[in-house]
Amino acid sequence: MEKGLIxxxxxxxxxxxxxxxxxxxxxPKPLLTVGxxxxxxxxxxxxxxxxxxxxxxxxxxxxxxxPESFPDSLWHDIPIILRHExxxxxxxxxxxxxxxxxxxxxxxxxxxxxxxxxxxxxxxIRRHFELRxxxxxxxxxxxxxxxxxxxxxxxxxxxxxxxxxxxxxxxLFAGIYIVDRSFFRRLEKxxxxxxxxxxxxxxxxxxxxxxxxxxxxxxxxxxxTVEEYHRLKQGLQI
Numbered sequence: 001m002e003k004g005l006i007x008x009x010x011x012x013x014x015x016x017x018x019x020x021x022x023x024x025x026x027x028p029k030p031l032l033t034v035g036x037x038x039x040x041x042x043x044x045x046x047x048x049x050x051x052x053x054x055x056x057x058x059x060x061x062x063x064x065x066x067p068e069s070f071p072d073s074l075w076h077d078i079p080i081i082l083r084h085e086x087x088x089x090x091x092x093x094x095x096x097x098x099x100x101x102x103x104x105x106x107x108x109x110x111x112x113x114x115x116x117x118x119x120x121x122x123x124x125i126r127r128h129f130e131l132r133x134x135x136x137x138x139x140x141x142x143x144x145x146x147x148x149x150x151x152x153x154x155x156x157x158x159x160x161x162x163x164x165x166x167x168x169x170x171x172l173f174a175g176i177y178i179v180d181r182s183f184f185r186r187l188e189k190x191x192x193x194x195x196x197x198x199x200x201x202x203x204x205x206x207x208x209x210x211x212x213x214x215x216x217x218x219x220x221x222x223x224x225t226v227e228e229y230h231r232l233k234q235g236l237q238i
Contacts, residue, residue, distance in 0.1 A: 003051030005125055006109045006178065010098055011043055013113040014060035014085050019224050028061050029223065030113035031069050034232050039223055042116045044075045047109065050121045054079045056098050057113070060088045091195035095179065096187035105181065110195075112175030112222075116232065119218035124178060126213075131155065133211035134183040134202060141216050143172030148212065155203075156210040162200050171212065174220060 013031075017024030023032060030040035044055060055078060059066055063084050067073075073080050083098050095110060102108065107128075109121075119138060128136035131154055139148060149158040149167035158165040159173075177195075186198040202209040223229050 004053075005129075006050065006107055007053045008056060008102060008105050008108045009043075009047045009052045009054075010056045010058070010095060010108050010110045011040060011047075011113045012058060012091065012094060012110065013040060013066070014058040014088060014094060015114070016061050016088070017114075020226055020229060023226060023229065024061070026062060027065050028059070028063075028113075030057075031065050032223070032229065034116065034223070034229070038069055039116060040113050041075060043111050043113060044078070046117065046121065047111060048076065048078060050109075050125065052078070052109070054081065056081045056083060056101055058083050058085055058089075058094045058097065060085045087192070089190070090192050092187050092193040092198050093191050095195065096184065096189050096191070099184055099187075099189075102181065107178055107180045110177050110179055114223045115175045115221060116223065117174065117176075117218060117220040119174065119176075119215045119220060121176070123215050124176065124213045127154070127211060128178045128213070131208070131211035134180045134209045135199065136178045136211040136213055138174040138176040139171035139212045139214045140174050140220060141169065141171055141214055143220075144222075146170040146172055148173045150212040150214070151207075153208075154211055154213075155208050156199070156212050157203065157207065159196050159200060159203075162196075163203065169214075171214060174215070175222065 017029035031038045151157045151167040157167040
């Protein structure tokens, strides 16, 4: 798969980090350090490998900490654009809130700022173009929360059992997904909403609008608890 098909990555960095309190009282969770550097830089390194040319990061909790960590607004010569959310907009609202920054991008890759993974993103990109879906989610076949259902053709048929469509397999959502610009019409500006809501609406309208790529190779960590954070600090291998 040719590099550079996706030039912009949106890294979700605005969360409150409540599950990691008190560690996140004065710092956003993606800026906590693992292996001597901020968690978010693992996402940046991963995305750089597929030819991403700029990062957009949304901020809310302790927004001043991002310029302190990236004073030149760069990471390895790749520009970092910060988009502050005075009111936390959740995932769907956050994605809509950066629409004006996308210029001529046909699609973006969205990446949770609190995961550390080495799953091969090229497979996600290839699957997105094979399925011709509006959105394609990276999935794992095992994990702590198997609440995304996929059908035999590779399309997402349900999430969180909202539509009661079991499909052929239940998977873990890996926190990375590709979003075509056409999907933005389903998002409402300044609306606080999870990405699950418009995804379910899209699936209801067109069962082939949301695809899935099951990628079990590579490591995957959700830095979701204080215990997990300290475990990774002691021995992350990537």
